[in-house]
Amino acid sequence: MPGHLALVTDSTAYLPQQAVDRHRIQVVPLSVAVGDEVFAEGVEISPKDVAEALRSKQRVTTSRPSPETFAAAYRAAAEAGARGVVSIHLSAELSGTVEAAQLAAAAAPIPVRVVDSRLVGMALGSCVLAAAESVAALEAARAGSVPGDGDGGGGDGAVGAGTAVADLDLVVASAEARAAGTAGFFYVNTLEHLRRGGRIGTAQALVGSALAVKPLLHLSGGRIEPLEKVRTASRAIARLEEIAVEWAAQQRVDITVHHLAAAHRAEPLAERLRERVPGLRELYVSEVGAVIGAHVGPGLLAVVVSPVVASPH
Numbered sequence: 001m002p003g004h005l006a007l008v009t010d011s012t013a014y015l016p017q018q019a020v021d022r023h024r025i026q027v028v029p030l031s032v033a034v035g036d037e038v039f040a041e042g043v044e045i046s047p048k049d050v051a052e053a054l055r056s057k058q059r060v061t062t063s064r065p066s067p068e069t070f071a072a073a074y075r076a077a078a079e080a081g082a083r084g085v086v087s088i089h090l091s092a093e094l095s096g097t098v099e100a101a102q103l104a105a106a107a108a109p110i111p112v113r114v115v116d117s118r119l120v121g122m123a124l125g126s127c128v129l130a131a132a133e134s135v136a137a138l139e140a141a142r143a144g145s146v147p148g149d150g151d152g153g154g155g156d157g158a159v160g161a162g163t164a165v166a167d168l169d170l171v172v173a174s175a176e177a178r179a180a181g182t183a184g185f186f187y188v189n190t191l192e193h194l195r196r197g198g199r200i201g202t203a204q205a206l207v208g209s210a211l212a213v214k215p216l217l218h219l220s221g222g223r224i225e226p227l228e229k230v231r232t233a234s235r236a237i238a239r240l241e242e243i244a245v246e247w248a249a250q251q252r253v254d255i256t257v258h259h260l261a262a263a264h265r266a267e268p269l270a271e272r273l274r275e276r277v278p279g280l281r282e283l284y285v286s287e288v289g290a291v292i293g294a295h296v297g298p299g300l301l302a303v304v305v306s307p308v309v310a311s312p313h
Helices: 017-023 047-055 067-079 097-105 122-141 161-181 192-196 202-210 231-249 263-276 290-298
Strands: 007-008 025-028 031-034 038-041 059-061 086-090 112-116 183-187 214-222 225-229 253-259 281-288 301-307
Touching: 007 067, 007 122, 007 161, 017 025, 017 047, 017 122, 017 183, 025 067, 031 047, 031 290, 047 059, 047 290, 059 290, 067 086, 067 097, 086 097, 086 122, 086 161, 097 112, 112 161, 122 161, 122 301, 161 301, 183 231, 214 231, 225 231, 231 253, 231 263, 231 301, 263 281, 263 301
Parallel strands: 007 025, 007 086, 086 112, 253 281
Antiparallel strands: 031 038, 031 059, 183 214, 183 301, 214 225, 253 301
């Protein structure tokens, strides 16, 4: 659609494919290296592949997209007629992806707003979907506008530069408002994978291993931080459920249950949350991709709770 606003995110959002298609979201993949081979997440390597690599003790590392990859995405949006781009990504505390996007945005042929969600997984994905809802509302308003209204907008689809910038600001505000209320809580079988990847402190990992603790963690300030220590996996999963229910309270919320090679735990948890959360709007169950999988290891179980907020426009 000429004059539209384009959305870009990265592969760690783990959005449902139907949502990507419906909202024309461009997903830029991060890279996963298994030994000396490098793969694009979501394109060339599956969650099953990375789980098997980790179980067999192969070296698995991840890396951000290059600025050139983002530059190509922004050029493609411009060539498709976009008047601006909102590019929303995983926490800068966890990856250099935001920095790469910012470098590319500075030289993009159209205005680009880069948003550090300070989140990851469908916590990030929820922000992208909020932005998509905002874009849809703006496009609907434009479609119903009257030609000659003084700002370059109108039924013919022409939009002035000032309007484009203002619209980008509104979309960013929608994403940031959703991010502010979104929380992610998760259980891992071991802290070792997080320690190896530098996503959690060595001292915390060693304490967890020494005490045979089953750790619960959460996203805080864009980082992965310990939340509680539980003695058994069953108690950890029960506590994860309670925390999610408490966080959701009576709000209207979207919930995602993530896992890695643990569908047998994820599906029952999702059904219990469906029964216990009165304000539930959407419930997703999805396996995390290779990038997050590489840092948490098989057995991950996570719950993202994202309150639905009113649009700023």
